[in-house]
Amino acid sequence: MSHDMSEDKLPESHGSAGQHEVASHGDPFADPGLPAHEPRRTDIDERAAKRAERQVSLMFVVSMLATVGFIASYVAIDADKIVYIFPLGHVSALNFALGLTLGVALFCIGAGAVHWARTLMSDHELPAERHPIEADDEVRADVIEQFKTGAAESGFGRRKMIRNTLIGSMALVPLSGVVLLRDLGPLPEKKLQHTGWDLATPEHPLPLVNMNTNKPMKAEDIVVGSLTFAKPEGLEEDDETFQQQIAKDALMLVRIAPENIKDKDSAELGFEGILAYSKICTHVGCPISLYEQQTHHALCPCHQSTFDLADGARVIFGPAGHPLPQLKITTNEEGFLVATGDFAEPVGPSFWERS
Amino acid sequence: MKKLSARRRHPLAALVVLLLALAATGGLYAAFAPAEKAQADTAAQSLAIDEGKKLFAVGCSSCHGLNGEGSSDGPSLVGVGSAAVDFQVATGRMPAQQPGAQVPKKKNIYTQHEIDQLAAFVASLGPGPVAPTEKQYTSTNPDDVAAGGELFRTNCAQCHNFAGQGGALTQGKYAPSLEGVEAKHIYEAMQTGPQNMPSFPDTTMPEEQKRQIVAFVRNLNEEPNPGGLTLGSLGPVTEGLFGWIFGLGVLIAVAIWVAAHTTKARKS
Ligand code: FES
Numbered sequence: 001m002s003h004d005m006s007e008d009k010l011p012e013s014h015g016s017a018g019q020h021e022v023a024s025h026g027d028p029f030a031d032p033g034l035p036a037h038e039p040r041r042t043d044i045d046e047r048a049a050k051r052a053e054r055q056v057s058l059m060f061v062v063s064m065l066a067t068v069g070f071i072a073s074y075v076a077i078d079a080d081k082i083v084y085i086f087p088l089g090h091v092s093a094l095n096f097a098l099g100l101t102l103g104v105a106l107f108c109i110g111a112g113a114v115h116w117a118r119t120l121m122s123d124h125e126l127p128a129e130r131h132p133i134e135a136d137d138e139v140r141a142d143v144i145e146q147f148k149t150g151a152a153e154s155g156f157g158r159r160k161m162i163r164n165t166l167i168g169s170m171a172l173v174p175l176s177g178v179v180l181l182r183d184l185g186p187l188p189e190k191k192l193q194h195t196g197w198d199l200a201t202p203e204h205p206l207p208l209v210n211m212n213t214n215k216p217m218k219a220e221d222i223v224v225g226s227l228t229f230a231k232p233e234g235l236e237e238d239d240e241t242f243q244q245q246i247a248k249d250a251l252m253l254v255r256i257a258p259e260n261i262k263d264k265d266s267a268e269l270g271f272e273g274i275l276a277y278s279k280i281c282t283h284v285g286c287p288i289s290l291y292e293q294q295t296h297h298a299l300c301p302c303h304q305s306t307f308d309l310a311d312g313a314r315v316i317f318g319p320a321g322h323p324l325p326q327l328k329i330t331t332n333e334e335g336f337l338v339a340t341g342d343f344a345e346p347v348g349p350s351f352w353e354r355s
Numbered sequence: 356m357k358k359l360s361a362r363r364r365h366p367l368a369a370l371v372v373l374l375l376a377l378a379a380t381g382g383l384y385a386a387f388a389p390a391e392k393a394q395a396d397t398a399a400q401s402l403a404i405d406e407g408k409k410l411f412a413v414g415c416s417s418c419h420g421l422n423g424e425g426s427s428d429g430p431s432l433v434g435v436g437s438a439a440v441d442f443q444v445a446t447g448r449m450p451a452q453q454p455g456a457q458v459p460k461k462k463n464i465y466t467q468h469e470i471d472q473l474a475a476f477v478a479s480l481g482p483g484p485v486a487p488t489e490k491q492y493t494s495t496n497p498d499d500v501a502a503g504g505e506l507f508r509t510n511c512a513q514c515h516n517f518a519g520q521g522g523a524l525t526q527g528k529y530a531p532s533l534e535g536v537e538a539k540h541i542y543e544a545m546q547t548g549p550q551n552m553p554s555f556p557d558t559t560m561p562e563e564q565k566r567q568i569v570a571f572v573r574n575l576n577e578e579p580n581p582g583g584l585t586l587g588s589l590g591p592v593t594e595g596l597f598g599w600i601f602g603l604g605v606l607i608a609v610a611i612w613v614a615a616h617t618t619k620a621r622k623s
Contacts, residue, residue, distance in 0.1 A: 082579050095582030114613050211509055212560050220558070227553030229509060254553070289513045290524055292551035299525050301513065306525055317525070 034127060042119045052119035059112030066105035073097035192351060196232040196249040197327060198342035205338035207233040208251065208276065208329065216336040217253075222274050225293040228253040229279065232339070248347050250279035251327060252289050253337075256296055256310050263312035269328045271337065276327040277313055278347040281305055283320040285348040298324070321350050400475060407476025410469055414450050423480045428454070435547065436483020437474035442543035444470045446536075448550075456527035457550060484546045484556075491562060492542040494570035503571030506564050510555060518588035519575050524551065534576055538569045 042049040073094065081093040088096070134140075156163055200206035207216040211229040222228055230251040235242065255274045261267040266275060277298075281288045286302035296310035305318030313324035325343035332338045346354055412421060418429030425431030432439075443449035447461040465473070474486060494503075508517065516522050519533035528551055533541065545565050548554025555565070586593040 088580065088584075090579035092579075092582045099582065118613075118616075210559055212506060212564055217559065221556075222559065223554065223556050225548050225554050226556055226559060227510075228555075228559040287513070290522075290530075291553050292524060292528065293548055293553045294551050295525070297525055301522070304525075 034125070037123075037125060040119065040123055043123060049120065052115065056112045056116045056120070059108040059115065063105045063108035063112070066101045066108065070098060070101035070105060073101060188351075192348070192354075193346045195342055195347055196235055196245050197339050199232065199234070200339045200341050202340045205330070205332055205340045207332070208253070208337045208339060209233050209235075218335045219271055219274060219331050219337060220335075222253055222255045222337075224255045224257055224273070226255060227289065227291045227293070229289070230276070230337075247285075248280065250287065251276050252279045252291065252298070254291060254293075254296070254309055260296070260310055262308075262310050263314075266312035266326055269326045271329050271331060274329065274337070275309060276329045276337075276339070277307075277309060277324045278327070278343060280324075280348040281320060282315075282322040282324060282347075282349060283318065288324075403472045403475040404479045406469075407472035407474070407479075410465075410473050411476050414465075415473070418451070423477060432477050432480060434481035434483045435477060437471075437478040437486045438484040438543045439547040439549065440474040440477045441470055441486040442540055442547060442549055444473060446540055457529060460531060484543075487539060487542050487546070489539075492538045492566055492569050494566045499567040499570040500574045501571075502564075503567035503569070503574075506560075506568050507571050510560065511568065514552075516589065518585075519572055520588045522589075533572050536572070538573055541569050541572055542566070 042052050077094040077097055079092070079094050082090050083093045083096070084090055085096060135143075151157060197206060208230040209215065209232065210217050210221075211231055216233065217228070217230070230253055231246060232249050235245050235249060239245070253274060253276050258267060258273045261270075261273065261275075267273070270276065279287050279289055281300040281302065283300065283303055283305050286300055288298055288300040288305070288307070290299040290301060291297075291309070292299070296308060297316070298307045298309055298313070300306070300318065300320065303319050305320035306316050307313040307320070307324050308316050309324075313326065315321070315323060322345065325345045325347050327339050327343055328341055329337055329339050411419075411423065415423075415429075415432075418426060419432050420426050420429075423432035425433075440449075444465055445463055445467070447463040448458045451458045452461060477483075478485070494500075507519075511519075514522055514524065514530035515533055516530075521530045521532035523529050530552070542565055544552060545555045545560065545568065546557075557565075584597075586597055
């Protein structure tokens with residue numbers, strides 16, 4: 001191709017002429033029309049075009065090299081190797097290399113494509129006129145007329161019974177969709193109402209086991225201001241169902257000086273100020289145990305529900321709908337803390353059948 | 356007597372004498388030495404208590420009362436023990452700068468010697484947790500880190516975050532970050548439950564488990580970064596913020612860059 005730099009392709013020659021024409025019209029707000037087409041440097045200068053072409057290909061080549069580098073570092077770098085890279089500090093060499101090469105590979109493809117589109121692809125401007133989307137008056141009048149005729153012929157307005165039953169049936173149809181939800185599985189039955197503590201009865205109390213030491217605890221082990229987590233005796237971490245069980249059985253034990261307990265019933269469920277609350281938030285069931293020993297508040301990290309453990313775990317802030325269930329505890333003949341029954345209410349979030 | 360002296364050249368005589376001498380020395384030592392040592396100790400102890408009382412009168416008594424009995428501005432210190440004093444004063448939390456939801460950590464102005472004296476005085480007010488010795492909080496078993504991690508997740512992570520970065524509590528209170536906290540102070544905090552932290556006494560969390568937790572927390576501080584930005588290891592909050600501001604911000608910037616400097620944009 002020859003050097004095509006003809007006069008009429010250069011911006012000055014036609015940009016200025018166009019604008020003058022509009023301004024001379026006398027009306028300052030006249031429709032300026034479409035702006036004059038300005039050719040890009042690469043349109044008029046073949047050398048610039050060639051340079052842009054090389055730049056784009058270079059980026060694609062860099063991308064290819066980066067991909068090769070990705071594969072190479074995957075093969076070559078030891079997964080345990082730690083290197084110092086400023087300003088990241090000590091990082092895994094493998095992760096760093098993989099991230100860097102993949103990042104470069106993707107970025108170069110994108111940047112190359114954008115550069116290509118901006119410098120070399122057709123720069124032709126296509127005006128698309130906007131039209132109003134509404135139909136013209138004649139068509140509209142006709143449609144309204146037809147609708148009225150149809151309504152009159154159907155007697156929809158006159159025959160109230162047909163109208164009402166139609167509305168009724170339309171409203172009920174979606175219910176079949178709701179019924180299909182039944183296919184999701186059997187209802188949970190009583191599973192949500194019971195926890196591992198329901199093995200305990202007044203005749204056969206169930207010892208509370210410390211989650212740290214895996215041993216039963218005496219009342220004097222729990223001091224005022226301390227926080228202890230407990231599970232029912234017999235539940236072991238190696239059990240297949242441990243995770244499902246502990247999600248309902250987890251307890252937090254706090255001891256509050258008896259004169260500071262505001263709720264009489266709650267004090268009675270406890271033993272000499274030791275209160276055993278469910279650790280499961282009654283909002284959507286996060287484990288809560290951000291216990292503040294001076295205020296006796298327990299906070300849920302998920303949505304900030306706050307329970308006052310000195311006042312029967314009343315909800316004092318946040319979305320939770322119920323206080324935390326409290327377990328009735330006492331001590332057996334040997335002085336170990338035991339539960340004598342299950343929680344009075346189901347633990348965890350609300351559900352429809354919850355009493 | 357004659358019989359005895361007749362045998363004084365017996366080959367075993369030296370051994371018998373040696374044994375007798377040893378027994379005599381041991382007996383004498385048992386009779387005198389401990390008594391002397393105990394006396395010295397009590398003397399040093401009461402001196403420390405006296406010195407501590409003076410320091411207490413200057414630095415602490417305006418809130419805790421002249422005898423640590425407490426006032427409307429500060430709780431009674433009877434029975435808090437030396438571990439609590441060592442933790443509060445050595446981390447600069449006490450004397451408190453100002454009243455508020457939480458007393459923050461700040462620069463400590465006391466020497467360890469003075470802190471020990473203060474602790475001796477407070478410990479003399481009533482029995483309480485004793486400041487741990489180095490052996491109690493220094494772990495030598497590398498397996499402790501793993502065991503401590505499990506205990507940390509059960510007992511501590513809910514407030515201090517899984518990576519020990521701390522977190523918010525209610526009404527302006529917060530669980531501080533554990534980064535760079537001395538092993539001794541971590542141990543003491545578990546022992547005594549400072550401010551709103553619940554305590555974990557030896558009865559529910561034996562000494563060994565505390566040591567394991569300390570080992571885990573110290574290990575957290577030293578762990579190399581496996582790659583990527585931790586964003587403070589705070590979890591979804593910083594990650595979300597980063598995603599919105601930097602992720603979307605960069606995308607918007609790229610979009611502007613793509614659209615800018617076209618023929619059209621240059622004219623308007
Ligand atoms: S799960 Fe506890 S507040 Fe939402």
